[in-house]
Amino acid sequence: MxxxxxxxxxxxxxxxxxxxxxxxxxxxxxxxxxxxxxxxxxxxxxxxxxxxxxxxxxxxxxxxxxxxxxxxxxxxxxxxxxxxxxxxxxxxxxxxxxxxxxxxxxxxxxxxxxxxxxxxxxxxxxxxxxxxxxxxxxxxxxxxxxxxxxxxxxxxxxxxxxxxxxxxxxxAPRWRVRRHEPPLAAATPERHAIVIGAGLAGCAVTSRLAARGWRVTLIDRNDGVARDASGNPAGVFHPIVWRDDSPAARLTRAGFLYALRHWTALEDAGHELLRTRDGLLQIADSPEDALAIADAIARFGLPASYAVAATRADASRIAGVDVARGGWFFARGGAISPAAVCAAQCAVAGNALTRIFSTQIDRIQHDGHDWHAFDATGTLIAHAPVVVLANAHDAMRLAHLHGQPTRGVRGQLTVLDPSPLGALRVPVIGDGYAVPLAPQRTLTGATYDIDSTDRKVRSAGHRENLERLARMLPSSNVELNQHVDGRVAFRCVTSDRMPMIGQLADETAARADAGRLSGAWPLDLPRAAGLYGAFAFGSRGLVWSALGAELVASEIEGEPWPIERELAEALDPARFLLRALRHGEFK
Ligand SMILES: Cc1cc2nc3c(=O)[nH]c(=O)nc-3n(C[C@H](O)[C@H](O)[C@H](O)COP(=O)(O)OP(=O)(O)OC[C@H]3O[C@@H](n4cnc5c(N)ncnc54)[C@H](O)[C@@H]3O)c2cc1C
CATH class of the missing domain: 3.40.50.150 (Vaccinia Virus protein VP39)
Known part of the structure; x- marks a missing residue:
């Protein structure tokens, strides 16, 4: 050498x-x-x-x-x-x-x-x-x-x-030189994980673990992948530009760029993800907003391949239809089929993947070595040293998380077929979104109904979506008629709108030690051996899922984390527990 x-x-x-x-x-x-x-x-x-x-x-x-x-x-x-x-x-x-x-x-x-x-x-x-x-x-x-x-x-x-x-x-330190030990691999006798939930979150975790030689048992209550929130006909993906480069802006940038690389690898392996290629346009909430973001783009020196400011005229030209205001254009943003992404991620996992569908997990239990997953009849469905909860709103119940940190938010989509927006060239987002699905088919939405559990498609929801569309694209002029179709699904959100990604805390041990942990940092918390989460992706499952899976897989394997530690802490599923400890809620 x-x-x-x-x-x-x-x-x-x-x-x-x-x-x-x-x-x-x-x-x-x-x-x-x-x-x-x-x-x-x-x-x-x-x-x-x-x-x-x-x-x-x-x-x-x-x-x-x-x-x-x-x-x-x-x-x-x-x-x-x-x-x-x-x-x-x-x-x-x-x-x-x-x-x-x-x-x-x-x-x-x-x-x-x-x-x-x-x-x-x-x-x-x-x-x-x-x-x-x-x-x-x-x-x-x-x-x-x-x-x-x-x-x-x-x-x-x-x-x-x-x-x-x-x-x-x-x-070779001869005395203690640091407060916390750097990350180590989970101590597991075999590389086998149970992943509960086969949407964007669970399929991404499956692919990132399988790529590291793990066997994955993927369990879902539905009869296939991507049947719930991840089953929408298309979803938009884009980073966010804020006036300051806040943690949320940095995280969405990291998630967006990682997802692009991950999807490209899937496409290179021969999978069709139905990804649009002509960019995505975001319309500002107000002319002042448009100016402030244009200023931020210039101040941060963002390259044109990432974001460019667009006047109303520019934006209308890019969109192919008249838009209400200027905004900014993400050349690499777009729309993609979440279900195709899920299917491709499972396909690349190959023989490493065992699918158990039409099976609802009622509880999980650790026996000191393995996690065991049971259905409602008490039947053991699978056991493994590692469990990843990728089951959206139900993760909180399975993990008994303190303070019930997630909520369900109903969302109704509207599909216009035939659509008066045949000229729309790129996905447009703003108050809502409009995605060209086919030459005469447009997807638009979505309603945001907090805590509603109504699974039915409602004409009030369509009306709301069409009003939102008209505010973004004044020429859309759509009447509610028999050609309108729809879909309802549920987002899982947290109060700080950030996802829950990473190893879960051992809440029982943390409560027992609440006094000592009242000034704790994330690394001080006791963690649940082998228990990880990837859920609460809110309205951004496409941007969070691949990066989230890479973070979880890196934590499990003791590999370098793919994002800065302070950013990973903003996603830490233990952050709400940490706040409760700091506020003395368990004393
Ligand atoms: C109307 C609407 C529009 C949206 N638009 C966009 C968009 O344009 N871009 C974007 O990025 N995001 C969008 N989102 C958000 C995106 O769809 C979600 O963030 C993403 O799909 C979440 O993926 P997930 O895997 O966490 O959840 P899901 O896709 O809901 O998957 C969770 C899975 O867990 C399973 N499960 C739950 N509990 C159990 C259990 N106990 N046992 C077994 N299985 C269980 C469920 O069956 C389900 O399959 C939208 C959401 C909605 C509702």
Whole structure:
């Protein structure tokens, strides 16, 4: 092996036959370190199952596209971009932002660090950040810097004799250097999970676990996939631009970009997802709103491939019909068939997947080793070390979540067939949405009826949808007539409108320790071994499901998380429990 960095980490010997190996690189630069690691992994018959390479860069990093990565290179936006190679066995996660801040936001257990410290930088905060995420004996290879050795040692690393031009060290703390241990894989004797719910959430989790060699038993009360909320004829997908780059804006950006890559991989594998290709138009709520968002797009330097502001005239030209106001255009947004996405995700899971349909799970129970899922007659349906609750509003009941954090929201869609909006070229969203399904067929909706359980299609709902449509597209001028068709489904939402994604808390243990946990952080909470959730996707199942599944699979496997830890905490299913503990509700 000739590459000095790999040599310094004793690679490839150290990754031999391991399930995963994680390299963190504090400066992506021209990508040479990643390309060398990838080439060495490729050439090594003893290579680890999955190689994770997490690299930090700035927006400028994205301007220099390595030719080897051109086909998967991300858009020029900040945040974490997860790029998969070698059928997902080599994973490059680019953390784009302020380099010092990004390192603090990673959540992973590193086996090796490539460190670049600028001569004028103080290396102490950097070394402290490394100590938070270093695995046992994690190695460091760094360019020489006068203050680095002392900073590494103060953070719990043992330095080798200097071997210019590199400084080498190993994580071997002799005292406690961190409050929380970095993430570890779930301790499971076998890779088998039960996934309850076969909508967008459950099918995505199925595909991300199967890609990691897991066996999945997918259970649904319906007789096939995507029969409830995920069974709409089409759904729209797009990121959100806010006046500030809030956590919600950053999360929807991450979800949107991850979904695009995930769907492209499904399409490349031959699956037809009925995805529109001409972009999506969002109409502003008011002219002031349009101006403010146009300003935000310019301020954040968002590329035209992500979002561009559109005047009313521009927007009408893009839409092919007159629109009420200007807004903004997402060139990569669009509409897709949720049911086709679900079917493709199950298909790629292949033999790893066992389907158990027409079966409702009444309760789940842990016996100290496995989770057991029972139906209402008490019959055991399946057991496995891991359960993922992907069953929307019913997840809260199965997991006995404190404070009942989710609600059902009825939504009625209207299908115009034939449609007076035959000229509509792209999906348009605003107060509601309009999606061209076929030349003379338009999907529009949807009502938002909190806590309604009415499953019937109602003409009042159609009327509401048509009024909403007329406010967005003044020329739509649709009368309620016999050609109107509809569908009712139920969203599952939380009070903060964020989904519930990740490992669930052990609520019994948390309540018993409520006093100590009254000032707890998410990492302080006791967690339920092997119990995860992916639900409460609200009106954005398409944007949340693939990224959510990748986060859950990464947590289960102890792999680097695909988003910043602070963002994952905004989705943590334990956040409502945490608030209750902080408010002293269990004392
Ligand atoms: C009218 C309407 C329009 C929407 N439009 C869009 C859109 O344009 N874009 C977008 O991104 N999102 C949209 N959404 C939201 C999107 O449909 C949801 O976020 C998404 O489908 C949720 O997926 P899910 O897998 O969590 O839930 P579901 O698709 O509801 O799947 C949950 C599954 O769990 C099963 N289940 C529940 N309990 C049990 C149990 N105890 N045992 C066994 N199985 C069980 C159910 O049978 C169901 O199949 C819309 C929603 C509605 C209602």
């Amino acid at each position: 000739t590459d000095p960095l790999l040599n310094a980490h004793d690679l490839p010997a150290r990754w031999a036959r391991r399930r995963r190996f994680v390299i963190v690189d504090t400066l992506f630069g021209d990508g040479r370190a990643f390309l060398a690691a990838w080439a060495a992994w490729r050439a090594d018959p003893e290579r680890c199952e999955r190689l994770h390479f997490v690299s930090i860069g700035t927006l400028d990093t994205l301007d220099r596209v390595p030719v080897e990565l051109a086909s998967i290179w991300p858009m020029r936006v900040t945040g974490m971009h997860r790029l998969e190679l070698e059928a997902g066995r080599v994973v490059l996660t680019l953390a784009i932002g302020d380099p010092g801040e990004m390192l603090q936001k990673l959540w992973l257990r590193a086996d090796a660090f490539n460190l670049r410290v600028h001569a004028s930088d103080d290396p102490r905060p950097l070394c402290k950040a490394l100590a938070r995420i270093a695995g046992d004996n994690a190695t460091v290879a760094a360019d020489a810097h006068p203050l680095l050795q002392r900073a590494l040692e103060a953070a719990g690393f043992a330095c080798d004799e200097p071997a210019p031009p590199l400084i080498k060290a190993r994580f």
